[in-house]
Amino acid sequence: MSKKKVIITVCVLVVLGIIGFLVYRNVSSIKKADVGVPTPVEKIGRDTIVTKVTAKGTVTLNNPEQIYPNTEAEVSEVLVKVNDYVTLGQPLLTYNTKTLDDLNNQLASLKLDLRNAELTITGAQISNKDAQKIPESQILSSNYQIEQAQKAVNSAEFAQSQHEQAITQLEKKLADAQQTYDKTKLLVDSGVSAKAELDAAQKTIDDLKAQYDTEIRNRQSYAADIQKANDALANSQQSKAILGNDYDPAQAQNNIAQAQVTADKLRLQISQVQKKIDEFSSELLSPFEGTITAVNISKGEIAPTSKAIFSIADLNDYVLTVNIKERSAPSIQLGQAVAITGDALGKDTIQGTVTEIAPIAQTQQSGTTADQIVPVKVKVDPNAPALRPGYSMDATIVTRTAENVVVVPILATMNDKDSKPYVFVVKEDNTLEKRYIELGAFSDQVVEATGIDEGETIVSQPTQQTAEGMLIMPITSDVSSTSQPAEEGGAQ
Numbered sequence: 001m002s003k004k005k006v007i008i009t010v011c012v013l014v015v016l017g018i019i020g021f022l023v024y025r026n027v028s029s030i031k032k033a034d035v036g037v038p039t040p041v042e043k044i045g046r047d048t049i050v051t052k053v054t055a056k057g058t059v060t061l062n063n064p065e066q067i068y069p070n071t072e073a074e075v076s077e078v079l080v081k082v083n084d085y086v087t088l089g090q091p092l093l094t095y096n097t098k099t100l101d102d103l104n105n106q107l108a109s110l111k112l113d114l115r116n117a118e119l120t121i122t123g124a125q126i127s128n129k130d131a132q133k134i135p136e137s138q139i140l141s142s143n144y145q146i147e148q149a150q151k152a153v154n155s156a157e158f159a160q161s162q163h164e165q166a167i168t169q170l171e172k173k174l175a176d177a178q179q180t181y182d183k184t185k186l187l188v189d190s191g192v193s194a195k196a197e198l199d200a201a202q203k204t205i206d207d208l209k210a211q212y213d214t215e216i217r218n219r220q221s222y223a224a225d226i227q228k229a230n231d232a233l234a235n236s237q238q239s240k241a242i243l244g245n246d247y248d249p250a251q252a253q254n255n256i257a258q259a260q261v262t263a264d265k266l267r268l269q270i271s272q273v274q275k276k277i278d279e280f281s282s283e284l285l286s287p288f289e290g291t292i293t294a295v296n297i298s299k300g301e302i303a304p305t306s307k308a309i310f311s312i313a314d315l316n317d318y319v320l321t322v323n324i325k326e327r328s329a330p331s332i333q334l335g336q337a338v339a340i341t342g343d344a345l346g347k348d349t350i351q352g353t354v355t356e357i358a359p360i361a362q363t364q365q366s367g368t369t370a371d372q373i374v375p376v377k378v379k380v381d382p383n384a385p386a387l388r389p390g391y392s393m394d395a396t397i398v399t400r401t402a403e404n405v406v407v408v409p410i411l412a413t414m415n416d417k418d419s420k421p422y423v424f425v426v427k428e429d430n431t432l433e434k435r436y437i438e439l440g441a442f443s444d445q446v447v448e449a450t451g452i453d454e455g456e457t458i459v460s461q462p463t464q465q466t467a468e469g470m471l472i473m474p475i476t477s478d479v480s481s482t483s484q485p486a487e488e489g490g491a492q
Helices: 003-035 098-125 136-189 195-243 249-279
Strands: 037-043 045-061 065-067 075-078 091-095 283-285 290-295 310-313 318-325 337-341 350-357 362-366 369-380 392-409 421-426 432-436 438-442 446-450 457-459 472-476
Touching: 045 369, 045 438, 045 446, 098 195, 098 249, 136 195, 195 249, 318 350, 318 392, 337 369, 369 392, 392 438
Parallel strands: 037 472
Antiparallel strands: 037 457, 045 318, 045 392, 065 310, 075 091, 091 283, 290 310, 318 369, 337 350, 337 392, 350 369, 362 369, 392 446, 421 432, 421 457, 438 446
């Protein structure tokens, strides 16, 4: 074949190929226009949606009872220890009866002071209004008595100041001794030091505690010395005022009134001491039944009535305190069910109930960020496996259950410029209708929807090119109707 014929044949084949491609494209376009754009769709059904909030929390005892001393006295013996179970009315400690003796002595001293104050009042009342000028020697003697009384006050106050400094120094020594003990214990536990060093450190603490307790017991006597010195000074001043150089009836009445105030103060102190004597008990009894969880008193210490010295709790009564972030807090309500899991439970799950929601949000610092959280208490099932305070647990709170509701896939929803949700409904002629809906509870895959009916077909995954009136070729997707609970999130 000649070269010219070959070139002609190739050109003819190229032209025929181009014509065939153009014909095929036109035919495909006509078919596509007839059947619509292939689009995945799904029929609307019903489902149950469970919404939950998850958070971590710490186990604590529910409302442990704090026990305060009924008498401010020296402890003779502590009768219980941590983990002991006690019954109602069981003795917890005994007091040293020396405290009662001290109170009786204090009462006797106050009564003597009151007698002296009453004698001062009587002497002032019977003063002769027409008395002659008092001799100068008696005035000098009165001034001397005032001067000596003032020195006694200054001396008593200085002694009290020195005593308080001694207490402060003992407190520092006790703290230093405790640190030494703690360090020594670590060395003993690691085998570096001998136990004898630990025993010596403990003895140092015991000796210092004994000194400290003695000084605390003596504190009241220093205050009493100051009071007596001040009373003596007041009596001396009143005596001088009553003397005067010339008798002054108005001044005499004022002196009597001041002496009466002193007597009234003494009567009040006598009443208070008498009350302590009447209420003194040789032992402290447990007002509750339960397990001792804390002991904050030792033998030889003075039991302070303003400080709790025992804690008693029901070890079967626990709460889990979790911190809920503010975005999830509005969905938490009293009585909601809670599923509790944790390392201490293994594969087990225990149940709880929301029993308390803090009325005020708190700030929780995490690194450089801060979150607003709401503390929530969950009552743990008393029949649950043994727990311990301080355990870390995971809580799942069911905040809403929407049963048998119409649902649509989350991916099937779109929002307009005003953030109003809508879906594309497939009509009988396979064209699309843009329909606005209202959303409710959601899970990880579907969301509750109103404004659309069960059995209708919608576009399951619309795009920005999907538009109302568009002709589609429906492609049915096989999507399971079982949804997983949605997690709103919580706080660590």
